[in-house]
Amino acid sequence: MTQTALRAVIKGTGSALPRHRVSNAELAARVDTSDEWITERTGIKFRHIAEPDETTATLATLAARNALDAAGMTASDIDLIIVATATPDQTFPASATIVQHALGCNGGVAFDVAAVCSGFLYAFSVAESMIRAGSAKNALVIGAETFSRILDWEDRATCVLFGDGAGAVVLSGEVGTRGALATRLHADGQHNELLYVDGGPSTTGTVGKLRMKGREVFRHAVTNLASVMHETLDAADLTPADVDWVVPHQANARIIDATAKKLGLDPAKVVLTVDQHANTSAASVPLALDVAVRDGRIKPDDIIVLEAMGGGFTWGASVVRM
Structure with a gap:
């Protein structure tokens, strides 16, 4: 790709974590495990677990706002929102539309992508392609999950591995070497x-x-x-x-x-x-x-x-x- 080609440039990043931070020791009080067992096998020491009032969409919205602030942009600048998630708020509509409404930028394109842990890369690729094609100028690409809601808390082999959170980037089309x-x-x-x-x-x-x-x-x-x-x-x-x-x-x-x-x-x-x-x-x-x-x-x-x-x-x- 030449230096005169349009690229999708990361203009700002943001993230959000649930309020409740859980250590391995706290988890061991409810699951047959230990800090040593988890740390040795995974490297994990903490995770954040969503409270009832925290959902995939609320975390995604907060991460999006932080990314917009970092980019020096407002929600009105955004014409594409893609949320990558395997744990949407509802079967439908897409969590991206919930985020869109919360941000106050209704009318653009908004949809979810489901590719589990690769979801953000899939969503990033779709947004990049749409920007290069001229279908969007400024995009919010968000990865957001509340995996705690689909964990079997009796299965120590899986429940110790996951946490909740969201991350976002603002992508904009620019000509140059960045992106x-x-x-x-x-x-x-x-x-x-x-x-x-x-x-x-x-x-x-x-x-x-x-x-x-x-x-x-x-x-x-x-x-x-x-x-x-x-x-x-x-x-x-x-x-x-x-x-x-x-x-x-x-x-x-x-x-x-x-x-x-x-x-x-x-x-x-x-x-x-x-x-x-x-x-x-x-x-x-x-x-x-x-x-x-x-x-x-x-x-x-x-x-x-x-x-x-x-x-x-x-x-x-x-x-x-x-």
Whole structure:
């Protein structure tokens, strides 16, 4: 892509977390687990759990407002809202329309994307494509989840892994060297039984609970993430040495470490927030991005790689010049 091409540029980032922060020790009081067991296997120390008045849409709205403030923009500037979530407020309408109304920018395009933990990458790619096609000028891309609502709290192998939260970015079309340089997405539906929710409107008529075979997911995650990151960097005509920061899906510290080693990346260049937030699914990548932008690690013109893998399986990566 030439320097005169229109690119989707990240103008601002934002995030939101539920008020209730839960430590491993607190979780151990209600689940057969311990701080040592969770930390050794996942790297997680804390997670945030939504209160009854906190929903995917309310968290998404707060994250969106913070991203707009960071971008120096108002809701009236936005003509596209995409919310990536596996835990919408309602079966329909889309949570994006709830966010749109809360922000007061009704009339533009608003819809949800469901790709579980890869959802933000899928939504980011759709927004980028619409901006480059001229279908939108300024977009809010939001990853938001309340996974605590679909967890089986009797299953210590899964309930300790997840948390709630939201992250958002404002994307705007600009000509220049900044913005999304390359994105690659994949899916493989044959692995449904490895990570899924055992319910749905068309099957059981219930929301269902999350089920996962962790060991198999771990193996696929390391292989798929390393592969798609190489693929995306190649598409951008870059190498791992050109990358300033990797912002990975915050599923498990061991997956993140193993993927970095497979790529030969310096662990110091990898943004890690799983210890504080646990796995927030579609919110994971934008939440971690916002943390690293606000603490000054990620700076303008840095080359960053966003990557994630989730149920489906779905996976993807995006290379962005900030």
